Amino acid sequence: MHNSILFFLLLGPITLLFCQSSPALSPQPATAKKFKALDSLLQSELTGDKIPGAVIQVKKGKQILFQRAYGLSQKYNAQHQLLSNPEPTTLEHLYDLASLTKVVGTTTAIMLLVDQKQIGLDDPVGKYIPAFDTSEKNKITIRHLLSHSAGLREWYPLYYRASNKQETYRLIGELPLAFPVGKQRRYSDLGFVLLSQVIEQVSKMPLEQFLEQQIFKPLGMLHTTYNPLKKGGFTKIAATSHGNPYEKRMVYDASLGFSVKGLDPKQWDGWRTYTLKGEVNDGNTWYANEGISGAAGLFSTVGDLQKLVDMLLTKGKIGERKFISTQTIEQFLSKDQFNNGLGWMMDPGNPVMKNAPAGTFAHTGFTGTSIVVVPQANISVIVLINRQNMGLSGKGTYYDLGPLRQKVIAAVLKL
Structure with a gap:
C-alpha cells in the first residue's frame, strides 16, 4: 500500500x-x-x-x-x-481554480465587453442591477467591483439564505455596504458574483455559456469548464477538500472575523463531508449557485491556462488575430491607487x-x-x-x- x-x-x-x-x-x-x-x-x-x-x-x-x-x-x-x-x-488533470475564476473567467469577460463598448469601466453598477441604483450604492461602478473597492462585505455565507443564482443576486442586492465606496481595497467574493450578474444582463446569456462561447472556445481552452462531472468527458480531476471544514469554521468561529450578526450557524446544515473531486470547493458557488459563479467554480488544466496568459502577454492576440485591443489590456493591467490592476493583483x-x-x-x-x-x-x-x-x-x-x-x-x- x-x-x-x-x-x-x-x-x-x-x-x-x-x-x-x-x-x-x-x-x-x-x-x-x-x-x-x-x-x-x-x-x-x-x-x-x-x-x-x-x-x-x-x-x-x-x-x-x-x-x-x-x-x-x-x-x-x-x-x-x-x-x-x-x-x-x-x-492533463483538471484543477479547481477557486479564485483564479475571477481573472480567468470573469475579468476576461468584462475585458471583452469593455473592448466591445458594451460596458464602461466607470458605469454605475445600478445601470445594470436595479438593487444598486439606491442612495447607498449608486456610486459603485464596474471599476470598483474589479478593484475590490466597492465597499461590499468580504464574504457572506450566501447559502444560509439562497439556494440558486437568482436568490443569490437578490440577497447580495439586499445586503448593506460594510465599507465606504472607493476608499479602500477589501477583497470581496461578492463583487465578482455581481460582475457575473452584469455579464449576464449585458450579454443576455448565462455566465457559463458566455464564457464558453466568447472566451474559452476562441482561445482554444477546451478543458476549462464549470461542473466538469455534469458536463462529462473529464476523467482526470485533482481532488480537493474533504467537504468544507474550513468554511464551516468561518461560520461558527467568530475569531476568524467572518461571522454574520444575527445569523445562527445551526440554522443550515447542508455541509458536504465527502472528498470533493470535480465539485467546486467554494461553498457559496456550490451550495448557493449550483456550481457556477463569477467568484469561483472553474476547473482547468495548465495547458488551457497558458493560452489565456499568452493572449494577455501578446496584448490581446490569438495567434495573429486581435482578440482584445492593446488599449483595453493595458487599462486592466495598470496599477490603481491600491497598487493593483483590475481583477489582477499587481502588488510586488x-x-x-x-x-x-x-x-x-x-x-x-x-x-x-x-x-x-x-x-x-x-x-x-x-x-x-x-x-x-x-x-x-x-x-x-x-x-x-x-x-x-x-x-x-x-x-x-x-x-
Whole structure:
C-alpha cells in the first residue's frame, strides 16, 4: 500500500521538460542547475508531506522552459487514510481554480465587453442591477467591483439564505455596504458574483455559456469548464477538500472575523463531508449557485491556462488575430491607487510575485492554484496544487503556500 505512494512522492515520474521549443524557434540554452533548484522546491513539499501533488509550467516567449507534474492527484480519503491505489498527477488533470475564476473567467469577460463598448469601466453598477441604483450604492461602478473597492462585505455565507443564482443576486442586492465606496481595497467574493450578474444582463446569456462561447472556445481552452462531472468527458480531476471544514469554521468561529450578526450557524446544515473531486470547493458557488459563479467554480488544466496568459502577454492576440485591443489590456493591467490592476493583483509585496519587476500581475486560488505573469521578462509561471486534500492542520487551517510561492518566483526570475 505504502510503497507505490512513496515511489510517486519521491520520484514524481510524470513529465519533465526543459526548453521545449515551438517548431519555428530553436531551444535557448538553459542551466540545468537552475531548473534543479526549481524542481527541488516542489520535491521538498512532496517528501515533507505538505502537498499531495502539483503541476508547474514556466514559459518564456514561445518556449516552455520547465514543465512537470508531481505526486498524486489524490492522496487521502475523507477519513484521512492513504489511498491504496492513488492516481499520479498528470499535465492533463483538471484543477479547481477557486479564485483564479475571477481573472480567468470573469475579468476576461468584462475585458471583452469593455473592448466591445458594451460596458464602461466607470458605469454605475445600478445601470445594470436595479438593487444598486439606491442612495447607498449608486456610486459603485464596474471599476470598483474589479478593484475590490466597492465597499461590499468580504464574504457572506450566501447559502444560509439562497439556494440558486437568482436568490443569490437578490440577497447580495439586499445586503448593506460594510465599507465606504472607493476608499479602500477589501477583497470581496461578492463583487465578482455581481460582475457575473452584469455579464449576464449585458450579454443576455448565462455566465457559463458566455464564457464558453466568447472566451474559452476562441482561445482554444477546451478543458476549462464549470461542473466538469455534469458536463462529462473529464476523467482526470485533482481532488480537493474533504467537504468544507474550513468554511464551516468561518461560520461558527467568530475569531476568524467572518461571522454574520444575527445569523445562527445551526440554522443550515447542508455541509458536504465527502472528498470533493470535480465539485467546486467554494461553498457559496456550490451550495448557493449550483456550481457556477463569477467568484469561483472553474476547473482547468495548465495547458488551457497558458493560452489565456499568452493572449494577455501578446496584448490581446490569438495567434495573429486581435482578440482584445492593446488599449483595453493595458487599462486592466495598470496599477490603481491600491497598487493593483483590475481583477489582477499587481502588488510586488504579495508573496506570489514578491520582488518581481514592475508590471508583473498575478492571482491565487484558495485551493492552491496560482498564475504569475512577468511582462518585462516575457515569462509566466503557472502552479496548480490541490493542498486541501491533505486536510486541515491541528490549528484548523490549510497548509500555507505563501513561502513556496515566494521561492518559486524568486527561482524563476533567476532563470
